[in-house]
Amino acid sequence: MADLRRPPRRRWAPWTTTARRPEEQSFPSATQLLSWINSSPVGWVLLAPGDRVRHLNTRAGRILGLKAGRHLEGRTLADLCPDANLLSSVAMARRQDRPQRLEWHFDHQDFDVMVVPAADGWIGVQLQSRRSLEAQLEQQERWVSDVAHELKTPLTALLLVGDSLAAQADERNARLVERLQRELLRLQELVNDLLELSRLENTVPGRGLQRTPVDLRALVDQVWAGLRPLAEQRGVGLAVQDDDAITLQADASRLHRALLNLIDNAVRYSPDGSSVEVSITSHAGWCQVSVRDHGPGLSREDLQHMFERFYRGDPSRVRSQRTGSGLGLSIVQQIAVTHGGRIQASNHPEGGALMDLLLPTVGLAA
16 A cells, blocks of 8 residues: 655656756857857957957957967957957847947958847858858859860750751650650750850959940840741730930840840739830939830749749749840849849839939040
8 A cells, every 4th residue: 555645756847957958958059159250261250248358269359360378358349349240230230129230341351241149149250251262152163164165066966966857857756855855955955044144253343355236126026026936926016115215325135035044034924915115214324124024023022032043933933934144134134233233123013013224424434
């Protein structure tokens, strides 16, 4: 018979203070986190409340011209680096409680600075040399360009093989050969777009342009002449509204490519029987070419990512069976930048997507 006077045995529970949950036991200690920070190739400064330095890794010490050690701990950031831009970013991060990014020029070098607020008034400051970032980007761009060049030769050979097969195909395999040719052409378009984007990204704005007088209205008509057969299959027309003749000193071939991508993109998203609207205006030293479709418009995600490489919007909104490489709008953006302009996207108040290509009239003078 059980002894009722004996107190019940205390059972272990995972939420008690005497035992930690498995995820708490596996979480790295502060010592381990500081060890990782110290071995990082990026500079790190940890600030306690009051902007007092509590930790400084070796890389940050080199950047700031300081010898990291305990003698620096407790001193304010203003004492160690009285740079107004850096101190302002730290104050802004603390006041708004959200990360701040700063392009910082210090001691004849350029840095990317990220100031990140944490709990209880702590601040983390990350310092990274822009030189290393640019080297990584250049290496990536060279790799993409090299791969595209290597693909170009075998693609040309495969296209010739496809043409030969098409000439000998019978009814049984004609559809397979047609599909092969279509996919090869799509792959060729992708390779060409990668090469063009690589060239544009390595072009300094304002340089490398074959400038000639360009009549924008005539250029739009020329672009539409190439797209009209595809557009008319779905009953899509073109409506152009322009001011007096606007002529720019610009690279005609690249501007043609930009307008081709914008208008072709509008045709893809236009409902059958609708029209693509293009307006050309100029004001206060800027020329604006606006391209509007009457499709379903752009989602919030589209507006955030549409100029990124290989981004594709919701395929259900595309009204055409044709597909692109996913690089068209990235190319438009780079063409705008090389001309000293920009491209911006929005939803038209009356429906549909609106693309505005802005180019400076003064900056493009020969």
